[in-house]
C-alpha cells in the first residue's frame with residue numbers, strides 16, 4: 001500500500017466500493033478508518049486538503065470540555081474524556097497530556113466554584129489521565145506561570161487535559177486507513193454530484209464517477225451545501241485564535257482565563273517546541289461565506305483583553321504573529337435564539353434512503369465514537385450484520401512511545417510529528433545534510449519535512465505544506481511568507497512544477513497571508 005494520490009484516483013475511477021466518504025476532516029477520516037478496519041471496501045475524497053476545513057482550525061485540545069458540565073451535558077463530557085484516554089493510548093506521539101492552571105481572581109467564592117467544577121470533571125472521567133486536579137496557592141500558581149498577575153489572585157487550580165496538532169492527527173487517521181487497512185483516499189478531489197450508487201467527483205479538471213453502495217456525508221459546515229442546499233441542518237459558529245511569542249506570555253502551562261466582557265473561558269496554550277503560544281477562542285454565530293471565515297479586529301481585541309486582564313503582559317495587535325478562524329459545525333434545531341455557545345457539541349447520524357448516511361456535529365475529541373456510530377448505520381444500509389468497531393484499541397500510524405536517536409530538540413520535534421516514522425525523515429537528512437536546515441526561520445521544521453510531505457503525505461501545493469503538514473502559517477505568518485519561495489523551489493523538484501507554476505504557488509500563498517493580515521486589522 002502507498003499513500004499516493006495518482007494511484008488513488010485510478011482506483012476511485014475503476015473499483016466499486018462499499019462506502020464512499022465525502023470530506024477529509026477528522027470526521028470523514030475517522031469514518032474511513034472505522035469502515036476499512038471493519039473490512040469494508042472504503043474510499044474517501046476531500047475537495048481541498050485533508051483537514052483544510054474546521055479540522056485544522058480548532059483549539060487543538062483533546063478534552064472533555066469543562067464548560068459543557070455547566071450546561072449539564074455530563075454524557076458528552078464522559079464520552080469525550082473516555083475518547084481522550086483512547087487517543088492518548090492509540091496515538092501517544094501526537095496526543096500528549098498538558099497541564100492547565102485555572103487562576104481565580106477576586107473572591108474566594110470563585111476559587112470554590114472552580115474547585116467544584118474540577119471535582120465534577122474528575123468524576124466524569126478526568127481521573128482517567130492518572131492525576132486528579134489540585135488546589136494551588138497564588139504563589140505556587142505564579143511560580144508555574146510567571147506571567148500571571150499576582151494582584152487580586154485569590155487562588156488557582158492545576159488539572160490535566162491533552163493537546164494535539166489537529167491537522168496532523170487527521171492526516172494520521174487517513175494514512176492509517178490507507179496504509180494499514182486498504183482504504184483509498186484522495187485530496188483535492190471534489191464531489192460535484194451525489195446520487196444513488198455513488199458520486200461524481202472532479203479532480204485536476206477530470207470528471208470521475210465513483211461507484212459505491214453507500215455514501216457518507218462528512219462535510220462539516222458544508223453538509224447542507226453538499227446535500228444540494230435545501231436543508232439547514234448545520235448552524236456554523238465562528239471561533240478565532242491568535243498566536244504570540246511564548247516569551248511575552250511566560251507560562252510553561254496552559255491557562256484558563258476569564259474574558260472580562262462576558263465571563264467566557266479563554267485558553268492560553270503553549271505549543272510545545274515552537275516557542276509560540278496561542279490564545280482562543282471566540283464563539284459567535286456566523287452567516288458569512290463558509291470557505292473564508294476570518295479573524296477581524298473585534299476578535300483580536302476580545303482575546304487580547306482577556307489575556308491582558310490576567311497576565312502582566314500588555315499585548316497589542318502588533319504582537320500577534322498568526323491567527324486562524326474556524327467554523328464549528330453545530331447541529332441546528334432546538335431552541336430558537338439560543339446562543340451558539342449554548343448549543344450542544346453532540347453529533348447526529350442520519351440514514352436516508354438511496355444509501356446516503358450523514359454525520360453532523362461533534363468534536364475533534366469524539367471523532368472515533370462518531371465514526372463508530374456512523375459505520376453501524378453504513379452496515380445497516382448495506383444490509384450487513386453489524387460488526388463491532390475495532391478502533392478503540394487501534395494504534396494510529398506512527399504510534400510509539402520512544403524517541404529517535406537524533407540530538408534532543410530535533411528528535412523531540414520529529415517524534416512529536418511522525419512517531420515511529422521519524423527515522424524516515426532523519427534518513428533523508430543523513431543522505432543530504434542540506435535537508436537538515438530550517439524550513440522557516442525561527443520555527444523547528446526542517447527542509448526534509450517538506451520533501452517528506454510531498455513524497456509520503458500527499459501534499460500537493462505550497463499551502464498544504466506551510467498550513468497543515470507543518471503549521472508555519474499559524475505559528476508565524478510573516479516568516480512563512482518569507483520562506484515561501486525557497487519552500488516552493490524544494491517542492492517544485494518533487495512535484496514537477498515549472499517556473500511559472502512555482503511563481504504562481506508563491507503568489508497565491510503570499511496573497512493569502514496578506515489577506516489574513518488585512519482582515520485582522522479590519523473592523524467587523
Ligand SMILES: Cc1cc2nc3c(=O)[nH]c(=O)nc-3n(C[C@H](O)[C@H](O)[C@H](O)COP(=O)(O)OP(=O)(O)OC[C@H]3O[C@@H](n4cnc5c(N)ncnc54)[C@H](O)[C@@H]3O)c2cc1C
Pocket residue numbers: 022023024025026027028045046047048049050051052053054055056057058059060061062063189190191192218219220221222226237238239240281325326327328329361362363364365366
Ligand atoms: C474555533 C474552534 C475550536 C475548536 N476546538 C476544539 C477542541 O479544542 N477540541 C475538540 O475536540 N473540538 C474542537 N472543535 C471542534 C472540531 O474542530 C470540529 O468538530 C471538527 O474539526 C469537525 O470536523 P469535520 O470533519 O466534521 O469537519 P471539517 O474538518 O470541516 O471537514 C469537512 C470537510 O469536508 C470537505 N468537503 C466539503 N464539501 C466537499 C465536497 N463537495 N467534496 C469533497 N469534500 C468536501 C471540506 O473541504 C472539509 O475538509 C473546535 C472547533 C472550532 C471551530
